[in-house]
Amino acid sequence: MIALSTWLLILAFAVPMIVSPGPGNTVLAASGGQFGLRRTVPFWMGFETGNLVWCLVYGFGLSEVFARHPLAYSVLKWGGTAYIVYLAWCFFRSAGATERQDLRPLGFVDGFISLSLNPKVHSMILVMFSQFLSPGLPLAAQVLQMAVVFVVVGLACHFVWIYGGQVLFSRAQSPRAIRLQGLAFGACMLVVAGVMAVS
16 A cells, blocks of 8 residues: 555645646636537547556556657657647637637547547656656555546646636627637647647
8 A cells, every 4th residue: 555655745746737828728627618618528538548547558568658758758748739720720710700609629539549549648647657656565555546636636636627618708608709719729720739749
């Protein structure tokens, strides 16, 4: 069993890392603002499924691949940048809709891909497992427990971003407001992609 003091350290690491601004939270907030909480749920669940999958993959050894092959991390970074540009294009396309119901929300697969191509997430998970796994405890139990806690913290923190996006933009329902939001969210995604490209 993981010690309580270790759990407190894991939470002290995970909460600020997950809730802090970054590419994933920007997309979640934009989706909440554009589509509302209910229509963002499939994207959100894809996002959290990605968290679970990558926690299991890293917990059981992928970190060694990145340590031995730095090019793999570069491929991930550029793939993530390209996907964020694709999401920007989706938001720019939504600027042509006249009603929110005309917009196609991002789906489960979009959420999974968005999370999977986000270098910040890979860094967080890699650090979490490299710092908090104990060689004296069974690996499988630790990885599963830490993965579940990471996903639960992600659900709570990401809800704040999605709901915040919805609240901020729920009053703007006119076709003009919808168009401006699509343009603004698309521009945000391009800024995120630019930052990812140069970081």
